[in-house]
Amino acid sequence: MATLGFSTQGGSAGSIALVASDSCRRRGNPWTMPQAGNATAIKAYLHAQGAGSETVDVFAAINQEDSVSAGQHGEVASRENAGATLGGIAVHTFTLAAPAALTAGTAYVLNIVADGNDLAALNVAVRYDLDTVDEYFNSGYGSDYSVVTGARSDPFVDVATSGGSNPKYSIWVEYTPAAIGLATESDGAHGHQRSKAKGLAGASGADQALAVAAIRSATMAPAGEVDSAFGLSHARSAAVATGGEQDLALGLGSAVSAGVGVAAETDVAAGATAARSRVTAPAAELDQSLATARGKLASLQLASGSHQALALVAVDMALLPPLAVDIGDVVRTVTISDPARAAIVH
Amino acid sequence: MRIFNPETSAYREIVAADPGRRLEVVLGDDRDAGAFYPQIKSEHFGNEANFSMRLDDEDAAHATRTERGSDIEWRRGDRAVTFRRVAGPDAGAYDFEVLLTARPPADALAFTLRHKGLRAVFQPPLTASRAARGDAQDEGVAGSYVFWLAGRDGTTPSRDYRNGKAFHFYRPRATDSLGRQAWCDLMIDLVADTMSWTVPAAFLDAVAWARGGSVSIK
Numbered sequence: 189m190a191t192l193g194f195s196t197q198g199g200s201a202g203s204i205a206l207v208a209s210d211s212c213r214r215r216g217n218p219w220t221m222p223q224a225g226n227a228t229a230i231k232a233y234l235h236a237q238g239a240g241s242e243t244v245d246v247f248a249a250i251n252q253e254d255s256v257s258a259g260q261h262g263e264v265a266s267r268e269n270a271g272a273t274l275g276g277i278a279v280h281t282f283t284l285a286a287p288a289a290l291t292a293g294t295a296y297v298l299n300i301v302a303d304g305n306d307l308a309a310l311n312v313a314v315r316y317d318l319d320t321v322d323e324y325f326n327s328g329y330g331s332d333y334s335v336v337t338g339a340r341s342d343p344f345v346d347v348a349t350s351g352g353s354n355p356k357y358s359i360w361v362e363y364t365p366a367a368i369g370l371a372t373e374s375d376g377a378h379g380h381q382r383s384k385a386k387g388l389a390g391a392s393g394a395d396q397a398l399a400v401a402a403i404r405s406a407t408m409a410p411a412g413e414v415d416s417a418f419g420l421s422h423a424r425s426a427a428v429a430t431g432g433e434q435d436l437a438l439g440l441g442s443a444v445s446a447g448v449g450v451a452a453e454t455d456v457a458a459g460a461t462a463a464r465s466r467v468t469a470p471a472a473e474l475d476q477s478l479a480t481a482r483g484k485l486a487s488l489q490l491a492s493g494s495h496q497a498l499a500l501v502a503v504d505m506a507l508l509p510p511l512a513v514d515i516g517d518v519v520r521t522v523t524i525s526d527p528a529r530a531a532i533v534h
Numbered sequence: 535m536r537i538f539n540p541e542t543s544a545y546r547e548i549v550a551a552d553p554g555r556r557l558e559v560v561l562g563d564d565r566d567a568g569a570f571y572p573q574i575k576s577e578h579f580g581n582e583a584n585f586s587m588r589l590d591d592e593d594a595a596h597a598t599r600t601e602r603g604s605d606i607e608w609r610r611g612d613r614a615v616t617f618r619r620v621a622g623p624d625a626g627a628y629d630f631e632v633l634l635t636a637r638p639p640a641d642a643l644a645f646t647l648r649h650k651g652l653r654a655v656f657q658p659p660l661t662a663s664r665a666a667r668g669d670a671q672d673e674g675v676a677g678s679y680v681f682w683l684a685g686r687d688g689t690t691p692s693r694d695y696r697n698g699k700a701f702h703f704y705r706p707r708a709t710d711s712l713g714r715q716a717w718c719d720l721m722i723d724l725v726a727d728t729m730s731w732t733v734p735a736a737f738l739d740a741v742a743w744a745r746g747g748s749v750s751i752k
Contacts, residue, residue, distance in 0.1 A: 193697060194697035194699070195697065196697065196699040199657065199671065199672050199675040199678065199680070199702050199704075200657070200660075200669060200670065200671045200672065200675055201669065201670045201671070201672075202667065202668070202669050203667065203668030203669065203670075206668050213667065213668060219697075237670060311668060311670075313668070313669075313670065317655075317657065317680045317699065317702070318655060318656075318657050318658075318680070319655050319680065319682060320655070325667070327667065353655060353656075355669075356697070360697075
């Protein structure tokens, strides 16, 4: 599960409902998705400011920044927690009724508001720290919570920074990276991997076969389809490999062979080999290993195309278990997020 | 668990093992085994970023090190530093408490800094417009700094940086032996690698130093 937004508790509090005026404040920041994904929940550090607790309706939403027009942000998803009990400072979860698709490279305003009419004694706030970020805010609807929580595209306005900084609200989205078992996304992944294979045209047959084996496990396409699509006779030898682990081993073997190349390629292979030992490690160590490997990939610009592709396949497959689940993420990362990889596959 | 390494004359503790927020703290200078220094270093996100601060002292190496329960104390002359693990909103925190038993010649305590991969954003007191919006700050936030992981403001597929907040450096407050308190001015300069805690002169002047008065600042 990945997150988008600021998921640490801020040291300040921005009211989203005020007891004295029964009014509401809608607050949020825009964040750009680093990869495609399906949002499942919005979370926020909420604060009932004082002793005791409040029972209040709280509304959280994801709006796509400027999606309708400049200053008009269409709602992508929202959830109201009616009658939520807030006491002290705590994380509150707004589980979406259905996953909401979020697009890589697109900015979404994560925002929240509460109904001031519900309050008995305490203001209710969302936590924040100041930083150099954009902020959206609106208090213009007064106590009319029902208007604010409609599926509006103009629930707030961009706020100019004060002293070079704005509140960065402790609001975030939990999402699952896209292309996990969804037919359309698997199809897309398959297509991307075919493109990657085309980049291997100059590699030796053995290396092509290894790479194709890895690609097949990535796309889960039938063997015949892979073979015919790429026209690689060596792919048939790779077809004897069964199961994710064998394919994974083939991919890693390619990376090791890349290690006999120039220094940059050796580094990449070393990263992949190190990653291999992490396959059964806890997720945290995998994350660290992935970060290291990706860092090494950055030095790969001058390596030959075939070695780049082989090493990338190996690194990705080694680092993102369980294999069948995360393949879509690998593909998406290859084609969208990483310029070095984009250069290889196109 | 906090472990003292006699080969480095420093303590090391894993404060948070969560890989997304892994935090280790070093008390003392683990690169100078010659003595125990009034220094704390925090290593964030698997040491992608770190921050260390040392109380500027003309003879820091000739001090005593004492373990008092779970606290660690550095003491030389009329100054002492206590490292104390405290609860915090996230993974927990450390107090760096300076105790003065004689009036210092200057109102400001000076520190030297070392850091990597961080940027600091000052948290000023609320403006009138923000106060009117219903904003509020916790104690010690006005005049504090938030340290963000430089260049890691978003989340990446490889690691969840949680938008990169490394830690919060709260504004220090002085308390004298009679319980009177005053906020200090905190100034952090990551270019000059310096930090100062300035205690109000009038507050220091009012302490009955000759009769055993003292001031702790944290």
